[in-house]
Amino acid sequence: MDTSVISNLMFGFSVAMKWQNFGMMIVGSALGTVLGMLPGLGPSTGIALLLPLTFVMPAEMALITMCAVYYGAMFGGSRSSILLNIPGDGAAVASCFDGYPMAQQGRAEAALAISAIASFIGGLISCVAFVAIAVPVARFALRFGPPEYFVLMIFALAATAAISKEALLRGLISMFIGLALTTVGIDLQSGVQRFTFGTVELQSGIDFVVVIIGVYGLGEILHEYQTLRTKGEAHVQKKFGRIWISWEDWRRCWLPMLRQTPIGFFIGVLPGAGGTIAAMMSYNNEKQLSKHPEEFGRGAIEGLAAPEAANNACSIGAMIPMFTLGVPGSGTTAVMLGALMIYGLQPGPLLFQHNPEIAWGVIASLFLANVICAIINIPLAGLLVRVLAVPPRVLYPLVIGMAFLGVYTINYSASEFVLLTLLGLLGYFMKCYKIPTAPLILAVVVGASMEQSFRQALLMSDGSGAIFFRSSICNVLWLLAVLSIAWPFISDWRQKKKSAAADA
Amino acid sequence: MFRKLAVAALLTAVFASSALAAFPSRNFECIAPAGPGGGWDTTMRMVARVLTEKGIISRAMPVINKPGGGGGVALAYINAKKDPHTITVYSPPLLLINLTGQTELSYKNVTPLAMLINDFGAFAVPDDSPYKTIGDLFDALKKDPKSVKLGGTSSPGSMDHIQFLHAAKAAGVEVKDIPYIAFQGGEALAALLGGHIDVYTTGMAEVVGPLEAGDVRVLALTSPERIKEGPLAQVPTLIEQGVNATFVNWRGIFGVPNMSEEARSFMENALRQMSETPEWAEICTRNGWTQVFMGSSDFAAFLEKTNEEYKSLLEAIGLYQQAQ
Amino acid sequence: MPMRRDATVGLFSVILGTLYGAETLQIRNATIGNPWAPRVFPLGISFFLIALGVATLAIDRKKTAGHAEAKPKPRDPGCIKLIVGTVVLCGAYGFAFEPFGYIVSTLAFMFLLLTLVNEPKRWVSNIVITLVFTFALWGTFVYVFDIMLPSFNMEEIGGWVSWISGGGV
Numbered sequence: 001m002d003t004s005v006i007s008n009l010m011f012g013f014s015v016a017m018k019w020q021n022f023g024m025m026i027v028g029s030a031l032g033t034v035l036g037m038l039p040g041l042g043p044s045t046g047i048a049l050l051l052p053l054t055f056v057m058p059a060e061m062a063l064i065t066m067c068a069v070y071y072g073a074m075f076g077g078s079r080s081s082i083l084l085n086i087p088g089d090g091a092a093v094a095s096c097f098d099g100y101p102m103a104q105q106g107r108a109e110a111a112l113a114i115s116a117i118a119s120f121i122g123g124l125i126s127c128v129a130f131v132a133i134a135v136p137v138a139r140f141a142l143r144f145g146p147p148e149y150f151v152l153m154i155f156a157l158a159a160t161a162a163i164s165k166e167a168l169l170r171g172l173i174s175m176f177i178g179l180a181l182t183t184v185g186i187d188l189q190s191g192v193q194r195f196t197f198g199t200v201e202l203q204s205g206i207d208f209v210v211v212i213i214g215v216y217g218l219g220e221i222l223h224e225y226q227t228l229r230t231k232g233e234a235h236v237q238k239k240f241g242r243i244w245i246s247w248e249d250w251r252r253c254w255l256p257m258l259r260q261t262p263i264g265f266f267i268g269v270l271p272g273a274g275g276t277i278a279a280m281m282s283y284n285n286e287k288q289l290s291k292h293p294e295e296f297g298r299g300a301i302e303g304l305a306a307p308e309a310a311n312n313a314c315s316i317g318a319m320i321p322m323f324t325l326g327v328p329g330s331g332t333t334a335v336m337l338g339a340l341m342i343y344g345l346q347p348g349p350l351l352f353q354h355n356p357e358i359a360w361g362v363i364a365s366l367f368l369a370n371v372i373c374a375i376i377n378i379p380l381a382g383l384l385v386r387v388l389a390v391p392p393r394v395l396y397p398l399v400i401g402m403a404f405l406g407v408y409t410i411n412y413s414a415s416e417f418v419l420l421t422l423l424g425l426l427g428y429f430m431k432c433y434k435i436p437t438a439p440l441i442l443a444v445v446v447g448a449s450m451e452q453s454f455r456q457a458l459l460m461s462d463g464s465g466a467i468f469f470r471s472s473i474c475n476v477l478w479l480l481a482v483l484s485i486a487w488p489f490i491s492d493w494r495q496k497k498k499s500a501a502a503d504a
Numbered sequence: 505m506f507r508k509l510a511v512a513a514l515l516t517a518v519f520a521s522s523a524l525a526a527f528p529s530r531n532f533e534c535i536a537p538a539g540p541g542g543g544w545d546t547t548m549r550m551v552a553r554v555l556t557e558k559g560i561i562s563r564a565m566p567v568i569n570k571p572g573g574g575g576g577v578a579l580a581y582i583n584a585k586k587d588p589h590t591i592t593v594y595s596p597p598l599l600l601i602n603l604t605g606q607t608e609l610s611y612k613n614v615t616p617l618a619m620l621i622n623d624f625g626a627f628a629v630p631d632d633s634p635y636k637t638i639g640d641l642f643d644a645l646k647k648d649p650k651s652v653k654l655g656g657t658s659s660p661g662s663m664d665h666i667q668f669l670h671a672a673k674a675a676g677v678e679v680k681d682i683p684y685i686a687f688q689g690g691e692a693l694a695a696l697l698g699g700h701i702d703v704y705t706t707g708m709a710e711v712v713g714p715l716e717a718g719d720v721r722v723l724a725l726t727s728p729e730r731i732k733e734g735p736l737a738q739v740p741t742l743i744e745q746g747v748n749a750t751f752v753n754w755r756g757i758f759g760v761p762n763m764s765e766e767a768r769s770f771m772e773n774a775l776r777q778m779s780e781t782p783e784w785a786e787i788c789t790r791n792g793w794t795q796v797f798m799g800s801s802d803f804a805a806f807l808e809k810t811n812e813e814y815k816s817l818l819e820a821i822g823l824y825q826q827a828q
Numbered sequence: 829m830p831m832r833r834d835a836t837v838g839l840f841s842v843i844l845g846t847l848y849g850a851e852t853l854q855i856r857n858a859t860i861g862n863p864w865a866p867r868v869f870p871l872g873i874s875f876f877l878i879a880l881g882v883a884t885l886a887i888d889r890k891k892t893a894g895h896a897e898a899k900p901k902p903r904d905p906g907c908i909k910l911i912v913g914t915v916v917l918c919g920a921y922g923f924a925f926e927p928f929g930y931i932v933s934t935l936a937f938m939f940l941l942l943t944l945v946n947e948p949k950r951w952v953s954n955i956v957i958t959l960v961f962t963f964a965l966w967g968t969f970v971y972v973f974d975i976m977l978p979s980f981n982m983e984e985i986g987g988w989v990s991w992i993s994g995g996g997v
Binding site for chain 3: 031035041049052169170172173176177179180183187189190191192193194195218221222225226227228229230393394396397398400401402404405408409412413414415417418420421424425428433434435451454455458459463
């Protein structure tokens with residue numbers, strides 16, 4: 001890192017530390033955390049709501065506020081995953097896997113604490129990486145074209161479907177149901193309507209947030225109804241401890257956080273992949289690396305720390321294409337890019353020359369917002385954890401009500417309420433028949449872009465499938481995909497060999 | 505049953521009387537037919553801002569995004585509205601999504617209030633591309649239409665695609681076989697910079713940044729005349745390069761179908777006043793929009809004429825489709 | 829005896845794959861490029877759903893020869909009422925939300941849902957929770973987030989009423 005970077009960053013801090021900007025950063029972080037917690041309202045809704053601010057604020061202040069909201073939403077997104085098993089958005093789905101079991105076992109305090117700590121660490125490392133290596137990483141990311149994206153998504157899906165070896169077939173079925181859901185709507189490549197059954201509402205497809213809230217949230221509640229009257233009160237937690245973690249927890253988590261951060265960061269830099277893939281891949285990866293994979297899904301704290309670190313790293317990484325190339329790295333940064341344009345500013349590398357106060361001010365604000373969010377979130381968690389004291393017979397109706405309102409804000413239309421209800425039923429039956437829901441969720445998030453990448457690649461090659469093996473990136477990803485399906489079987493076989501050797 | 509009828513009559517009476525009140529009688533609902541951050545969204549927000557800030561309209565004008573179907577979802581929403589306090593913004597896709605059969609609704613299902621701005625298309629290639637002029641590109645296409653990979657952000661048959669085919673056809677290229685790859689959002693620019701596509705057809709605003717940074721070369725603009733200032737001033741138009749074609753991305757404000765004469769003329773006047781403010785002029789310069797103003801009835805005639813033009817263009821390309 | 833789980837899942841997958849495949853064939857030809865292009869991906873999905881369903885069924889046959897399946901979790905007697913009731917209320921809420929507006933429909937929805945789940949005998953707390961929830965969220969959305977929520981819409985209800993009375997005549 002040469003000295004000009006340091007002095008530029010210092011200049012950035014001087015911009016971000018101006019009291020007006022710093023004050024807006026605190027307000028934005030708090031608002032973002034609240035928005036992220038509510039199911040259905042995520043970072044992109046939050047930033048869209050802030051667009052009118054651009055009328056009254058100077059550019060750097062508006063962007064700093066937007067970044068703070070974005071960041072706060074990433075911190076807040078996993079609160080409802082941990083406490084209620086209802087992810088606020090796609091990136092928080094992986095936080096349910098071990099976060100919710102932890103809360104059920106009375107370890108909600110530790111879960112909330114590690115989620116804030118992991119987010120903080122993942123974010124901080126990524127901020128440093130942003131400053132140090134943004135340009136080369138962004139240039140490398142450009143080598144991902146449609147074929148590479150397609151294979152990347154195959155890898156992510158294969159790893160998620162194979163997450164439980166016993167339910168491999170059901171995991172795959174779940175994945176294909178998810179993919180089928182994403183084919184609804186107007187086909188981007190041909191403009192042809194598919195599975196819309198003549199309705200306007202389905203033309204734009206099924207929003208994945210509706211699927212997440214339906215299958216996970218509503219489905220979970222319907223499933224819990226089965227034992228509401230008999231065991232419903234048993235889950236109510238009366239005593240609450242401090243929001244912090246033990247040394248044992250820390251010992252288990254530090255390495256997973258450090259090694260999953262780079263994965264999240266790089267996925268974030270890819271314009272065609274987002275937080276959900278980052279979180280899911282880091283979870284799968286951590287389970288494969290773990291010495292005790294059987295604890296995953298039953299409240300393993302590192303199973304929560306890994307995706308939390310990765311998804312915050314991803315949100316920082318997503319800013320890189322915007323700043324270095326002028327290409328939005330995610331839906332949220334696309335809105336920020338729009339805000340820059342409203343000011344008549346050109347996003348891209350020249351922003352650093354023409355408007356250094358914005359470029360460096362925003363980068364410095366990421367460091368600060370990361371600290372602010374961590375500070376806000378720990379005491380806030382102490383407050384939030386008390387929802388566990390509400391008996392489910394009251395809590396569930398409230399959560400259902402909020403879920404509907406969250407879904408309303410997606411398109412400002414109630415037409416998705418019926419869909420949400422149907423998806424809730426689907427989630428209920430999937431739980432009854434022990435079909436894992438994670439592959440469906442990931443498939444819904446990536447399915448549309450996966451098909452588009454597939455078709456774009458075939459258009460590029462004039463129909464030849466060889467394009468999916470055109471680069472070493474493709475080939476490595478294929479190998480990883482095959483390995484991740486085979487891995488549970490391989491480790492099983494090694495285990496057997498080991499125990500056979502021990503017996504002899 | 506009699507009671508039901510009585511209730512219906514009563515409700516109708518209440519509604520009818522409220523419609524007679526002076527316009528505007530309540531807050532507006534401004535629809536952006538796409539997600540936040542894009543051209544439609546920006547235009548709608550800017551219009552609403554100037555109208556309220558300058559006190560031309562005293563009611564609140566919150567902007568709501570209704571994305572989907574290339575604007576079709578919002579179109580269906582507006583068409584079902586009877587309250588004239590709902591307005592929206594549209595551009596060529598309003599006609600194109602109908603002509604390619606994506607929706608049976610068309611420009612006839614909204615009331616044109618005023619055309620406000622013109623914007624133009626741009627064709628960009630990577631900086632190290634072998635195509636130095638638009639002529640090089642069209643020559644390559646004439647030899648082998650499949651040799652060039654064309655990418656854009658709108659769906660096939662919508663604006664980005666059509667503006668390129670329109671130009672290529674004028675240059676004598678057989679356009680039916682040119683593959684077009686549709687991307688979403690910023691992915692098209694990333695694909696161009698990564699060399700996964702050869703040409704990026706898009707709006708002017710999208711190419712200014714990478715052009716200034718030296719990442720792309722812009723071969724041509726679809727404007728009738730050269731842009732006066734900014735980095736795009738060095739880019740020649742199609743006509744300058746001997747291709748007799750222009751493509752205008754016109755943008756205007758629309759109301760619900762069957763608006764009352766009073767409401768329509770109120771809105772037309774409000775928009776006219778707005779377009780004469782220095783604030784609006786500044787917004788247009790900043791966004792690189794060409795400022796125009798066309799009143800309601802002229803705009804309606806323009807739409808009818810333009811619809812026929814697009815129709816014959818789409819027929820020639822083989823993309824015309826009657827809505828089902 | 830209830831149906832075996834594996835068999836049901838397999839059968840469901842096969843049926844879904846078949847219906848989905850049949851619907852895929854109904855998709856219109858693309859006017860540009862390969863006319864079959866919009867169908868390729870869905871056909872692949874349909875194929876895999878059927879194949880995976882058949883595989884699940886085959887494994888199920890092998891298994892039943894051996895050991896029995898684990899017993900499902902015991903369920904409360906009244907849970908079906910709760911599930912069906914919630915689903916019906918959610919659907920009704922969807923239809924009522926826009927014509928009746930947020931306040932009216934949410935007050936009714938939350939009160940009925942709480943009556944169902946939290947039992948009618950706690951009606952006092954149900955009313956209080958309903959009021960607090962409805963107005964607190966209204967305030968948050970409208971004043972903090974600046975999100976418009978639908979209000980009572982005379983026009984749409986008028987349309988409904990005349991539609992119903994028209995059907996009556």
